[in-house]
Amino acid sequence: MSKKLVAYFSASGTTARVAKNLAAAAGADLYEIKPAVPYSRADLNWMDKQSRSSVEMRDKSSRPALADTDANVAEYETIFIGFPIWWYIAPTIINTFLEAYDFSGKKIVLFATSGGSGFGKAVQSLQPSAPGTQIIAGEILNGNPNEKKLKAFVDKY
Numbered sequence: 448m449s450k451k452l453v454a455y456f457s458a459s460g461t462t463a464r465v466a467k468n469l470a471a472a473a474g475a476d477l478y479e480i481k482p483a484v485p486y487s488r489a490d491l492n493w494m495d496k497q498s499r500s501s502v503e504m505r506d507k508s509s510r511p512a513l514a515d516t517d518a519n520v521a522e523y524e525t526i527f528i529g530f531p532i533w534w535y536i537a538p539t540i541i542n543t544f545l546e547a548y549d550f551s552g553k554k555i556v557l558f559a560t561s562g563g564s565g566f567g568k569a570v571q572s573l574q575p576s577a578p579g580t581q582i583i584a585g586e587i588l589n590g591n592p593n594e595k596k597l598k599a600f601v602d603k604y
Contacts, residue, residue: 450522451475451601455529456540458486458500462560465588466529469558472597475527480544483512493533504534507572510543520548525604527585529558535567545576556585556604 453475455466463479470477490499503509520526528544530537537559545555555577557569566584574582586600 449524481514532561
């Protein structure tokens with residue numbers, strides 16, 4: 448059995464809850480992708496065109512700084528990366544995370560939480576940040592998926 452990692456970014460706690468349950472169901476290690484400057488409620492106001500998240504998502508080259516880069520990705524074969532869907536793609540901090548490490552030869556499976564949209568162009572927007580890596584659009588895991596559903600998700604990949 449290959450060693451698995453669940454890495455996630457969560458601005459409000461929703462994705463964190465799913466990631467923790469997914470790691471438990473998969474018997475995987477857990478790593479939180481943390482921004483150097485945490486997001487405030489005002490930063491996340493997508494209706495405000497000047498909010499931090501809106502500004503970052505408009506600028507495709509935006510790379511919010513990470514609080515740390517101590518994920519030991521080299522020891523994993525499969526890495527599940529979770530995030531909330533922002534503007535039909537992953538938040539740009541996921542690009543920062545991918546660009547901070549060498550994922551060559553790894554399989555990355557995405558999972559996300561969303562208020563109503565699907566993955567959109569998440570894979571296409573992330574692939575350039577992880578050349579030589581297979582990125583798979585996994586599933587939107589909203590609500591509180593039970594252990595059976597999470598194990599089935601992991602077993603699929």
